[in-house]
Amino acid sequence: MKTKIAVANGDGIGPEIMKAVLRVFEANNVPLEYEFVEMGKSYFDAGHSTGMTTAAKETIENLGILFKGPMETPKGKGVKSINVTARKVWNTYANQRDFRTLKGVETVFSKAGIPINLTIIRENIEDTYGGIEHLLTYDVAVGRRIITRPGSAQVIRYAFEMAKRKGYTKLACAHKANIMKLTDGLFLETFLEIAKEYPEIQSSDIIVDDLCMKLVTQPQNFQAIVLTNLQGDIVSDLCAGLVGGLGFAPSANIGDNISIFEAVHGTAPDITGKGIANPTALMLSGILMLRYMGFTENAATIENALLYTLEQGVHTGDFGDKLKPSVDTSGFADAVISN
Amino acid sequence: MKTKIAVANGDGIGPEIMKAVLRVFEANNVPLEYEFVEMGKSYFDAGHSTGMTTAAKETIENLGILFKGPMETPKGKGVKSINVTARKVWNTYANQRDFRTLKGVETVFSKAGIPINLTIIRENIEDTYGGIEHLLTYDVAVGRRIITRPGSAQVIRYAFEMAKRKGYTKLACAHKANIMKLTDGLFLETFLEIAKEYPEIQSSDIIVDDLCMKLVTQPQNFQAIVLTNLQGDIVSDLCAGLVGGLGFAPSANIGDNISIFEAVHGTAPDITGKGIANPTALMLSGILMLRYMGFTENAATIENALLYTLEQGVHTGDFGDKLKPSVDTSGFADAVISN
Numbered sequence: 001m002k003t004k005i006a007v008a009n010g011d012g013i014g015p016e017i018m019k020a021v022l023r024v025f026e027a028n029n030v031p032l033e034y035e036f037v038e039m040g041k042s043y044f045d046a047g048h049s050t051g052m053t054t055a056a057k058e059t060i061e062n063l064g065i066l067f068k069g070p071m072e073t074p075k076g077k078g079v080k081s082i083n084v085t086a087r088k089v090w091n092t093y094a095n096q097r098d099f100r101t102l103k104g105v106e107t108v109f110s111k112a113g114i115p116i117n118l119t120i121i122r123e124n125i126e127d128t129y130g131g132i133e134h135l136l137t138y139d140v141a142v143g144r145r146i147i148t149r150p151g152s153a154q155v156i157r158y159a160f161e162m163a164k165r166k167g168y169t170k171l172a173c174a175h176k177a178n179i180m181k182l183t184d185g186l187f188l189e190t191f192l193e194i195a196k197e198y199p200e201i202q203s204s205d206i207i208v209d210d211l212c213m214k215l216v217t218q219p220q221n222f223q224a225i226v227l228t229n230l231q232g233d234i235v236s237d238l239c240a241g242l243v244g245g246l247g248f249a250p251s252a253n254i255g256d257n258i259s260i261f262e263a264v265h266g267t268a269p270d271i272t273g274k275g276i277a278n279p280t281a282l283m284l285s286g287i288l289m290l291r292y293m294g295f296t297e298n299a300a301t302i303e304n305a306l307l308y309t310l311e312q313g314v315h316t317g318d319f320g321d322k323l324k325p326s327v328d329t330s331g332f333a334d335a336v337i338s339n
Numbered sequence: 340m341k342t343k344i345a346v347a348n349g350d351g352i353g354p355e356i357m358k359a360v361l362r363v364f365e366a367n368n369v370p371l372e373y374e375f376v377e378m379g380k381s382y383f384d385a386g387h388s389t390g391m392t393t394a395a396k397e398t399i400e401n402l403g404i405l406f407k408g409p410m411e412t413p414k415g416k417g418v419k420s421i422n423v424t425a426r427k428v429w430n431t432y433a434n435q436r437d438f439r440t441l442k443g444v445e446t447v448f449s450k451a452g453i454p455i456n457l458t459i460i461r462e463n464i465e466d467t468y469g470g471i472e473h474l475l476t477y478d479v480a481v482g483r484r485i486i487t488r489p490g491s492a493q494v495i496r497y498a499f500e501m502a503k504r505k506g507y508t509k510l511a512c513a514h515k516a517n518i519m520k521l522t523d524g525l526f527l528e529t530f531l532e533i534a535k536e537y538p539e540i541q542s543s544d545i546i547v548d549d550l551c552m553k554l555v556t557q558p559q560n561f562q563a564i565v566l567t568n569l570q571g572d573i574v575s576d577l578c579a580g581l582v583g584g585l586g587f588a589p590s591a592n593i594g595d596n597i598s599i600f601e602a603v604h605g606t607a608p609d610i611t612g613k614g615i616a617n618p619t620a621l622m623l624s625g626i627l628m629l630r631y632m633g634f635t636e637n638a639a640t641i642e643n644a645l646l647y648t649l650e651q652g653v654h655t656g657d658f659g660d661k662l663k664p665s666v667d668t669s670g671f672a673d674a675v676i677s678n
């Protein structure tokens with residue numbers, strides 16, 4: 001029996017990389033069926049303020065899992081990112097991104113022999129992402145930053161559970177509670193409280209600026225880090241850079257009823273339609289999804305094939321300035337399949 | 340004739356590194372006189388809520404320049420960092436930090452042959468640093484983030500002027516205006532407006548998370564970046580990491596009437612009193628101060644001696660896990676003096 005999930009191709013290079021990933025899934029006999037949903041910039045432009053049709057929303061809510069390509073953020077004040085809206089309407093409170101050294105993807109850290117294997121868990125709903133802002137006068141803009149105890153607790157608990165599941169021995173909470181004593185203070189307090197329930201995980205806290213300094217000097221010392229939304233956004237991208245860029249980082253938005261697995265890189269309008277985009281991030285997100293759904297064998301097989309493909313030096317155009325691309329999107333999928 | 344400036348030793352290792360730096364200044368016949376002021380954690384503990392005595396405040400306001408060591412942030416909700424209070428009371432609206440590859444200070448980037456030479460200009464007063472927060476309920480904390488047009492304009496203008504003075508060809512504005520459309524939007528709008536007055540500087544804008552990814556993959560592509568307060572705080576520390584840590588980065592807080600030059604690393608209570616702390620960051624801040632005050636020759640001579648000292652491999656205990664310290668704080672100062 002196959003499980004049905006919702007799939008949104010996304011904008012720009014979305015359809016191309018989605019096709020490549022689903023082809024790999026098919027070749028591996030992944031027991032999934034796909035219902036393609038109407039979601040993305042063009043649906044926003046057609047008047048759907050959330051960036052999706054009512055039918056799409058219903059399908060996703062029925063199926064519980066959405067696998068999605070990148071989506072363009074509509075321009076204009078007061079208009080919200082489709083990605084951010086999706087995270088919010090379905091209360092996908094934990095954003096998980098796994099970063100690790102990939103053989104075949106060269107970075108200054110891989111060259112220096114520094115191995116990276118860390119996970120960022122970012123609170124996905126609160127903070128300034130509520131978009132509660134107003135112009136007090138023409139010259140003064142005020143934004144509101146909201147942190148709640150239950151909102152913090154659910155993502156922190158997820159982080160501890162994930163750390164356990166992954167066999168991590170430690171989890172750090174990063175924050176700026178020395179300045180934002182009440183908001184980040186509440187997040188930190190909640191972390192310290194929940195940490196007591198997980199004596200087997202070594203918990204610690206670190207100021208976010210100090211964290212960033214340490215991440216670029218000794219990333220090997222970190223395993224898992226939980227943060228509030230905006231700080232987590234910034235630190236996630238920093239970590240993506242450590243392993244080669246957003247093209248090599250999977251992302252999951254976990255909620256109790258609905259979870260979204262997505263590539264978080266851009267829609268790359270400059271190369272759209274050329275069939276040369278790198279499907280690695282979306283494939284890694286798909287692998288994360290398979291694991292989350294319990295298809296651990298499929299996940300492991302595809303992951304090994306992908307890692308081996310990268311290690312062989314098979315690569316699309318975005319692997320570094322000096323490398324000539326060896327394959328296009330579909331050729332990359334072929335290589336993964338044959339591996 | 341000598342110019343008088345205010346000096347605050349700071350807490351922890353502050354007095355030791357200040358002594359080392361002033362000894363170097365003296366050996367170079369820097370035409371400065373020092374008035375030591377009462378400012379730091381112990382004055383906060385003694386009941387001065389701003390962390391300084393009234394006499395200290397008056398002296399600093401009369402002299403206009405404060406050279407300061409690191410200061411400990413008092414603990415407790417509602418209590419503010421002494422550093423942050425000082426920046427605020429005197430409206431030192433621009434925080435400038437220069438980061439560059441230092442020969443003798445090994446990092447993954449120096450090993451990879453990637454040269455770094457960039458300046459972060461951070462807005463120093465507004466944003467969530469106002470500390471305007473309240474607990475709406477036991478479970479809900481709300482903070483306010485404030486961005487103003489004049490506040491943005493003064494730091495952005497400083498950034499353009501600095502870029503010109505340093506001979507930079509470009510200046511980027513980093514922000515998260517795709518999410519915080521009104522607050523960061525106002526900062527960005529102000530940047531784009533002022534950029535028109537500086538056609539000789541190539542201006543651009545970049546989303547702050549993307550910036551962080553690029554800073555760890557291609558830092559050589561950046562010269563100067565201007566940001567709002569908290570984002571600038573985070574990015575500054577990231578950049579410090581790129582060149583070896585906060586122990587190697589100078590910092591200036593520039594205002595129209597008062598400017599503060601300080602080491603921004605911690606007070607290092609673990610090594611306080613041992614005389615082994617690294618005075619490099621404070622010395623670099625002092626050099627920045629001399630240049631700001633127009634003592635460009637003294638600045639150049641001391642800078643060359645310092646760079647040469649580092650290049651010779653003379654180092655205190657914090658230069659990297661694998662290196663044995665070759666000197667203590669005072670020995671480091673001796674080496675700079677003899678160079």
Ligand SMILES: CC(C)[C@H](C(=O)O)[C@@H](O)C(=O)O
Pocket residue numbers: 073081083084233236264517518548
């Ligand atoms: C596109 C943008 C709204 C989004 C965010 O800020 O969350 C992105 O940076 C991400 O990390 O998924």
Ligand SMILES: CC(C)[C@H](C(=O)O)[C@@H](O)C(=O)O
Pocket residue numbers: 178179209412420422423572575603
């Ligand atoms: C100590 C702390 C309050 C301060 C800040 O956040 O500004 C520090 O991180 C800095 O960058 O100077």
